[in-house]
Amino acid sequence: MATETSLGMDLDDPVTQHMRTECARLPVHLTAAEALAAIRENPPAGRVVYFYVVDEEDRLLGVVPTRRLLMSALDRKVGEMMIHPATCIPSTATVFDACEFFILYRLLAFPVVDAENRLLGVVDVELYTDELADLDRREASDDLFQLIGVKLQASQQESSFAGFQNRFPWLIANIAGGIMAAVLSGFFQAELEKVVALALFIPVVLALAESVSIQSVSLSLQRLHGRQPTLEAIFRKLQVEGGTGLFLGIASAACIAATAMVWLGQWKVALCLFGGISGGVTFAAVIGALIPNVLRYLQREPQVASGPIALAATDMMTLTMYFLLARWLFA
Template sequence: MLAFDTVQKRLNDPVAFHMKSELARLNIGQTVAEGLSTIQQSPPKERIIYFYVLDDQGHLKGVVPTRRLLLSPPDTPICDIMVREVIAIPHTATVLDACEFFIFHRLLAFPVTNEKQELIGTVDVELYTTELNDLDRREGNDDLFQLIGVHLTDSRQTSATHAFKSRFPWLLTNILGGIMAAFISGIFQAELEKVVALALFIPVVLALAESVSIQSVSLALQSLHGERPSLNSIFHKTRSEVLTGALLGVASAASVAIVGMAWLGQANVAICLFGGILGGVMFAAAIGVAIPNLLRFFRCEPQVAAGPIALASTDMATLTIYFSLARWILT
């Protein structure tokens, strides 16, 4: 029966220690017949779950389920039947990270790639079931799935002091952000004195942007699962989230602007509300998805740090947009 420390140590092992290097490899330029012939001539010793498609440089380009390969016409190009959106585990991931992949994606195996997206191995569901079986046999069994999905060193902190030291430095970001937000408000004091109604809507303008920022942070954290993103993938994720933020911003800004217009009857205030909320929400969506991915890219854990950084940035940017628009319209 395994002791907890032994289980913890194994879950924190690099997944590369447990991967299998004997793979069913196909070339992207082959046909089904050529691919099957290659596999028959040099069959892998390990069991075959998926066939992995590589280019001439060894980069992973796709995956072919066994059934699809066997039932396709012999002259069909491999590239026509492969799944191009491959979910791969980075070689820097741990066994615990790999278990998360099996929980969230429900596949039977995952390829393991290096930083150049070259295929270096695979892990199948046997790794996950073995770890669960070992966890289930240990004494003092906790909720198994509490361990899967969070790092044990973080989830079982030894003292309140340790928790304070790991979390308070990031709260300083919020303190600094609040001070900077007050400073920004002071810069635009003339506009606030000229149109007091602008101050009435500051809470709702900030609340909408902050809510979107937290939504984006939460979704970004869920999509990471131990994977270290590339700068290119961060750019595409951020661009996609900006478009979502634009839709959320237009809907939210229009709702508040209509209320403001009906209540106060001041078109300039309604325009400031619309522009400030739209700009703030779009920025919040972008920063909310970018911060967790950038922290993971630089090998930092985003769970504790991403929220405070995103919120502080969102508050400062939203107020700057809102008040700058007011200065331009009211001048």
Template sequence: MPSPLQTQQLRQNIVAHVKKDFVTFPRTMTVGEAADYIRNKVASEAIQYFYVVDEQDKLVGVLPLRRLITSGQEKTLAQVMISRIVAVPYTATVMEAAEFFVLYRLLSLPVVDGQRGVVGVIDVSQFTNEMIDLQSGAATDNAFEALGFRLTQVRGASPLTAFRFRFPWLLASIGSGVMCAVLTSVFEVTLAKSIVLAFFMALVLGLGESVSIQSMSVVIQTLKIRKPTRKWYLRELSREMTTALMLGLACGGVVAGIVMLWRGDVTASLVVGGGICGSLLGACFFGLSVPALLHAIKLDPKIAAGPITLALTDVVTLVTYFGLACLLFK
């Protein structure tokens, strides 16, 4: 996720980034006249598109350089121009303009005002360089935010300041770890009946945590661009749980097969396989629900969701795992 400064830059109005070295032609001009003007007046070799305007200077067409030089000299620009225009409104942000390049894959785009007048042009090479600068630290920031803090909060900070930012979220891991230890002690008798369950406990926990982080990451990216609604949540929940069921059956089946081949214990293989399936269902549920809930109550899901999601996933994973073992190892 971009830092606050980067986020501010991405939200800047696109007009601050436009180039002014664009060329407009009246639609009544002929191809020959336009070509003469370009040879004599236009110095920039980087211009790939020219813009055609009407009598009120409103943008009515785009004229690629290739089309200009391959058209008949006597034709008017109105006859050879492309009337289907892709233009960025002058009210757009930098991020919104970036989406135009991704969607339409053009070399440059005109920026127009409310009266369809051209106020500037965005060139893809210039734009790409700016976006690289903005996003260079995004991947690193995302990794740290999943752990419970922003990199900008602790980079260069004093040991005490770094401690204050990092320790509260580590308490969530400590709390879930203690709770998992208590749960394990409650099921001590069950573990004694099949030591194989202890062998695979770390694997079951690891799979649950991995899937919960995957689901959480997808949801957090979605929350950047849309406001969650009840309809959206139910639709995403149905999709995530269906995916989790398929993942659970696949992963559970593979590990259960390994248990059978290694130990020849049918009951243990059912517990391990079923525990993995139940764990992944719970992991996807929390991976979706925790960020959505934090967003709904106006907290930052990028910072708080990681520790909370992992803690809940670990607890539910062990309850599912040992609960199934109690039922089958009577």
């Protein structure tokens, strides 16, 4: 998805389109005195935060902060005072990648280098502050709507029928999920009639799983902005999210099962709740992370489709595990 800011910057833009090509270079062989003299003779354009140390072929070797250069002994070599290796942004990076560098490393500027480590330019934080604030507002609103199957632009339609056309198709996933949930309940009607308490806890079992599923979808969408996932990255993410879901499921299930035990005094109901919630929440975390990543990997838009599909799949699997465990326990 290409996200554009109010100033026309696209998160998928190559960072090279927004860098400054004029940056403060210092040859590695200079002393501090020679470097200061060269700077006075040819003042660098714009605000200078860091000086970039390069070799004869303009390959980046390190970075010298302005304060360090000014405070160093005049006979000290630039190569001795530089910070090495320098944190660089590759020329293949996008604007989104550059924003992540500012957030992660909290520096005021980053050099941009090519595949051979030649210095191409500098990305300055001032170029991004206004855009980041605007993106934060836009994306937070857009993702909130898209998780429930609505695009923010579509939600602002003045025509009632146009709004219906844009919003109804993705509700079909929820309708299908609800119908299948009713069918599932019919298959396990004997268990529900035998132990009415099982039906009492269905809302909380589904609510916990759905909440975790939407959390996983939301986190995955945030990480996918401007990125194309690999199969290895997807598998690794599913492992982490599955572990997180398991911990969340056990903690939530323990609370609900303890409540059921104190309230009803039926250990089989408590065990059924513990197993159903633990399994349902674990599956919800995995499916919530899987669907956005798979859709993006297949070159499809994950923002609108992920939420409804994840919720429907979560409801189906959670109820199936809950009812199967009940059938086994109360056989």
